[in-house]
Amino acid sequence: MHTVVTRAPAAVRPAPDAYAVTAEFYDILQAEADAARVRRLYRRAVASARLGVLDIGAGTGRVTLMSLAESRADVHAVEPSRAMRGALLTRLAALPARQRERVTVHPYPLDRAGPAAVADVAVCHNMVGCLPPAARESLWPGIGTALVSGGSLFLQLPPDRMPARTLVRLLPEQRVGAHTYGGRLTMSPAGYRIRTRADYWVRGAQGVLREHTETFWMWPASRARLTGELARYGFVPLPGHDEPELLAVTLAGPH
Structure with a gap:
């Protein structure tokens, strides 16, 4: 018996x-609906990418795979969660080598x-609401650094209120x-945060075989607030994108 210890520099060590x-x-219960939402919100944007697509919070890879299919640009998939990243890499392993060579998976925030300066299109899908305000504020300059001047960010809006x-x-x-x-999501107000409890189960012929629960926290943020935060880092609204659940901005100034 031996023990394998994985080490990474402190600056890039993944979060718990x-x-x-x-x-x-996630995929078995939500993939079909999520894939349709991803195509509707981001397909046109990623198809326009020429330098690269930055997928922030890539999860199991819905935006990443669509970006590979819809553009010829390189893709940078950022996913700190080892469990989610495992699903993403398994999915990438099934792709032809030429597609797989265009994807870099970043295992840290x-x-x-x-x-x-690796991308002209960035996507934040289903992740901004999971960041507390301080962490959200530290995300914007990172996106500004990863984008080239004139690059655009497409962000799925979190809940705007409790x-x-x-x-x-x-x-x-x-x-x-x-x-x-099967699964059930329960969202409850808890002070200034939203408590989201996910309950999952697996049933067989004799009844319930397994049950699991995981709890997440979400922080509401309005469109106006996010627009104001991004403006401090050189982002301005991108015309022509009026989807109610999407915020589109472009990097127009120093960052």
Whole structure:
């Protein structure tokens, strides 16, 4: 028996894995709806990329794979979660070598050791709401560094306010062989944060085989607030993008 110890420089060491449970269930329960949302929100933008696409919080790879399919640019996928990154790399391993060679996977947060001037399009999908305000503020200059002048950022907006009451959403159950996978998301107001509890289960012929729970925190932020934060780092609104759940800005000044 031997022990393998993985070390990385302090500046690039990944954060503790917050998605160890969810990574197993995310694709089977949410991939179809999420893939459609990704195409609707970002397809036109990534197709216009000439230098590169920066996928911030790549997760299991919906934006990354669409970017490879829709453009010929290089893709930089930023994903600190080991569990999510494992799913992403498994998906990349199934691609032809020529596509795979265009993807660089960064296993650490962008603001800690991010790439410089590698992209003209950046995407933040389903991740900004998971950052507390201080961490969010440190993300913007990292994006500015990774983008070239004139590059654009497309950001899925988080909730703009606290929910007035607890909200529950059931995820459609999915069959995998003899087992059925299911899940439920519960969002509750908790002071200045939103507590999001994810409950997952696997059922067989004899009943429930496994149950798992994972809790996440979210921080609301309005479009106006995010626009103001980004303006301090040289980002201005990008005309022609009026989707209610999307904020589009371009890097127009010093950062």
